[in-house]
Amino acid sequence: MGSGDLSSAALPRGFFDRPSHEVAPELLGRVLVHGPVAVRLTEVEAYGGPGEDPAAHTYRGKTPRNAVMFGPPGHLYVYFTYGMHFCANLVCLPEGFGSAVLLRGGEVVAGLDEARARRTSTGTGRASTGSTSLGSTSTGSPSTGNGPAASGRAIPDRDLARGPARLAVALGLLREHNGLDAIAGASFAADRRLTGVPHGAAAMLEGLPAEAESIRSGPRTGISTAKDTPWRFWIDGDPTVSPYRAHVPRRRNSAATSVGGASRS
């Protein structure tokens, strides 16, 4: 562990024992390892505690889902949303305080093939939208030969972990990893670099922190409240940062409206 280009030192637990909006910008450029895959973080969002942040899962107190956020810092909070996606956070502040940093985007720096396979296969993240049965018969694929044609088009490397749900898929983080300690696993990586982290363990490495000049901040993505709190942080110009999207209220299914008759156009 002496002189490596890639810094493999582990972040100490105390790094996360601070308010999430202080931790978030300092996470940029750092590396999260889970099994064979490692991601260099380029975009994150901070979420505060009960009563102080209407957009946070902990705003209304502790529940079975967000219990991990009230636990000790440095652990992963993984939650399921939109019926099909997982998102990963890193818990901040000591036990009893519920806050975390959502990991929104990053660059895959190790385990590229594994990450691509996870994004391509229909495991949890990607759902092939039907149309599989028909079509393939006859004529076959035009540009065949030896390309990766089988599953349609290839995913660009920059998109492997761009977006919170994509990042979780690339790292192989699922419901069962909720509560996983990202500090304990770091001892493996400190000795063996990116390849030494056992499958099922996680490691948060120092990496090469982003320079302060390249860090930008702005409102968080996809939330309906606290739109003016600039707790989204990203590395300016990095291609793996997801595009900002304002919250768009989903139009309810007209069939569910029931009585009342007030039909809004």
Add this chain to the structure above:
DNA sequence: ATGCAGATAATCT
């Protein structure tokens, strides 16, 4: 390049 609609289930009121 940008925009919309659909999918799908846990969580909370």
Add this chain to the structure above:
DNA sequence: GATTATCTGCATG
């Protein structure tokens, strides 16, 4: 029963 810290495919310019 409504909402959600989202992604993808297909549509248009």
